Amino acid sequence: MLTTEERIYTLSYLWKEAEYNYAFWSMHPEIDWDMEYRRLIPFAINAKSDLEYYLLLMKFYALLCDGHTSVMPPYELVKNRSVPFRTVRAEGKFLLSEVIKGKEELLMSEITQIQGLSVNDYLDKYVYPFYWHRLPESLFAANDCIESSIMFNFKADESVNIITNKGDFSFKMSEKHDTVFIDERVKPPEALEEHFKSESLAISVTEDHIAFIEIFDLYHSEITSEFKENLDFLKGCKGYIIDVRGNTGGMGDPPIEIAGYFISGKYPVKSEAKTPSHSAKYHALEPYIDMNSPDLSDPWQRKIYQIATHTYYELLPENGEADGYIDFDIRKTVLTSPAILLTNHTTACAAESFVSYFKISGRAEIVGTTTFGSGSEAMIRDLPLGGQMRIATTQSKLIDGSEFVNKGIEPHVTVEKSADDIAKGRDKVMITALKLLRSKNL
Known part of the structure; x- marks a missing residue:
C-alpha cells in the first residue's frame, strides 16, 4: 500500500x-x-x-x-478481478456482446439495471464522476466504462447483479467464469483483393476497381513512404474509400503528406494552436496589480494576470503551414478519382486533422459518425504502482478556425450501426460508401 x-x-x-x-x-x-x-x-x-x-x-x-x-x-x-461480460453501444443502448456461458440467450440484450440502479442512474454515480467527455458516444467508444466501473467500485467478493430486457445474471469478480461472445468484427460487404498491408496501412480493391484504403494509425513515420510506394496502383483505381475508423492519431506530418496526394489548392490557416506559457518574472509582479479587478486594457497588467491564471499562451504553427497557408500543391496531386472518407467515434487527434483537410477542401464526402473530438498534444506520465496520467497541453482548432475539441467533426452522411448490424458483422458504413461512390458513374 x-x-x-x-x-x-x-x-x-x-x-x-x-x-x-x-x-x-x-x-x-x-x-x-x-x-x-x-x-x-x-x-x-x-x-x-x-x-x-x-x-x-x-x-x-x-x-x-x-x-x-x-x-x-x-x-x-484489479488484476485478480474478472468481469464476465462486455458491452457494445448501439442505438443509444448498452448491449451485451459477451456473457457468462449458459446465458447465451442474453447476447445482444439491453442492460436495464446494474446493482439495482437504472443504467442512467448508474452512469451518474459510477461513470461520469470518473470519466469525462462532452460526447458520451465518444466516451463509451473509447473506454469500457461499464466494465471498468464495476471493477473499480465494487468488492471482489461482492455479488454484482445485471438485469437486461431478456433476463438477468449475477457474478462475483473473485470467481472465474467461462464466457461466450459474438464476433464484433465487421465483414467486407463484398469480395476484396488485398494489394498491400503493413502495421499502419492496408490497401485492397473491389472487382470494379474501387480502392479500399485503411489507415490504422499515424504513429509510424513509414506510413508516408508506404503510401507513396502504392501510388502507381492507386492511380489506376476508379474511386477511393479511405477508412480512418478507429484511428486514434499519431504524428502531425503523415496526415498532411498523405492528404496532399488527394487534395489540391492553397488554404489559409485560421486556427490558433496554442500552449500554456509561464514567466516567473511576471508571476513575481502579481502583488503589484489588483488581481480581483485588473485593467486588462493595459498590456502589462493583462500579461501579469494571464500568467497568474495560466491563461497566457504561446502560439504554435500548424503542421505544414507556411506564410499563413497550407499549400497542398507542394506535393503533386495525383489521386483525382472520387473519394469517400469513413469515420467513427474513435477517429481522433491527428486522424481528425486528416479528416478536416478533406472536409474543408470539399475533396471527399465523409460517411460514418462524429469523430472523437481531441486535437491536443497529451502530456503522459507514469504514476505509482503502474498508474498513468495525461493532460491536454494544447488548444487547437481546425485550419478554418472551427472548434472540434470535445465536439468532434460531423460527417456529411451519418450512418450509425444497429444491434442487428453488430450481431451479423454487417458494415453498414462501408455499404453506404460503396453505394454513394458507385452513384457517381465511375
Missing part, C-alpha cells in the same frame, strides 16, 4: 502539472484548482485502499472536463 507521503506527493504532482500545463484554464474560470487540491488532501490520506485513492485521483482530473485529460488506475490493483 502507498505510504501517506507517497499519496500526498502524487496528488501534489497531479495538481502541479495540471496547474502549469493544462491548456484549457481559460475555459474554466469557475474551477478553483487550489481549493479542490486542498479539499482532497484529507480524503487522499484516509483512503482505505490504493484503489479508493486512485478513484479520488480520477475524480480530481475529471473536474477539468476534457476528453484528453485523465488518470488511469494501475492494472495491478
Whole structure:
C-alpha cells in the first residue's frame, strides 16, 4: 500500500502539472484548482485502499472536463478481478456482446439495471464522476466504462447483479467464469483483393476497381513512404474509400503528406494552436496589480494576470503551414478519382486533422459518425504502482478556425450501426460508401 507521503506527493504532482500545463484554464474560470487540491488532501490520506485513492485521483482530473485529460488506475490493483461480460453501444443502448456461458440467450440484450440502479442512474454515480467527455458516444467508444466501473467500485467478493430486457445474471469478480461472445468484427460487404498491408496501412480493391484504403494509425513515420510506394496502383483505381475508423492519431506530418496526394489548392490557416506559457518574472509582479479587478486594457497588467491564471499562451504553427497557408500543391496531386472518407467515434487527434483537410477542401464526402473530438498534444506520465496520467497541453482548432475539441467533426452522411448490424458483422458504413461512390458513374 502507498505510504501517506507517497499519496500526498502524487496528488501534489497531479495538481502541479495540471496547474502549469493544462491548456484549457481559460475555459474554466469557475474551477478553483487550489481549493479542490486542498479539499482532497484529507480524503487522499484516509483512503482505505490504493484503489479508493486512485478513484479520488480520477475524480480530481475529471473536474477539468476534457476528453484528453485523465488518470488511469494501475492494472495491478484489479488484476485478480474478472468481469464476465462486455458491452457494445448501439442505438443509444448498452448491449451485451459477451456473457457468462449458459446465458447465451442474453447476447445482444439491453442492460436495464446494474446493482439495482437504472443504467442512467448508474452512469451518474459510477461513470461520469470518473470519466469525462462532452460526447458520451465518444466516451463509451473509447473506454469500457461499464466494465471498468464495476471493477473499480465494487468488492471482489461482492455479488454484482445485471438485469437486461431478456433476463438477468449475477457474478462475483473473485470467481472465474467461462464466457461466450459474438464476433464484433465487421465483414467486407463484398469480395476484396488485398494489394498491400503493413502495421499502419492496408490497401485492397473491389472487382470494379474501387480502392479500399485503411489507415490504422499515424504513429509510424513509414506510413508516408508506404503510401507513396502504392501510388502507381492507386492511380489506376476508379474511386477511393479511405477508412480512418478507429484511428486514434499519431504524428502531425503523415496526415498532411498523405492528404496532399488527394487534395489540391492553397488554404489559409485560421486556427490558433496554442500552449500554456509561464514567466516567473511576471508571476513575481502579481502583488503589484489588483488581481480581483485588473485593467486588462493595459498590456502589462493583462500579461501579469494571464500568467497568474495560466491563461497566457504561446502560439504554435500548424503542421505544414507556411506564410499563413497550407499549400497542398507542394506535393503533386495525383489521386483525382472520387473519394469517400469513413469515420467513427474513435477517429481522433491527428486522424481528425486528416479528416478536416478533406472536409474543408470539399475533396471527399465523409460517411460514418462524429469523430472523437481531441486535437491536443497529451502530456503522459507514469504514476505509482503502474498508474498513468495525461493532460491536454494544447488548444487547437481546425485550419478554418472551427472548434472540434470535445465536439468532434460531423460527417456529411451519418450512418450509425444497429444491434442487428453488430450481431451479423454487417458494415453498414462501408455499404453506404460503396453505394454513394458507385452513384457517381465511375
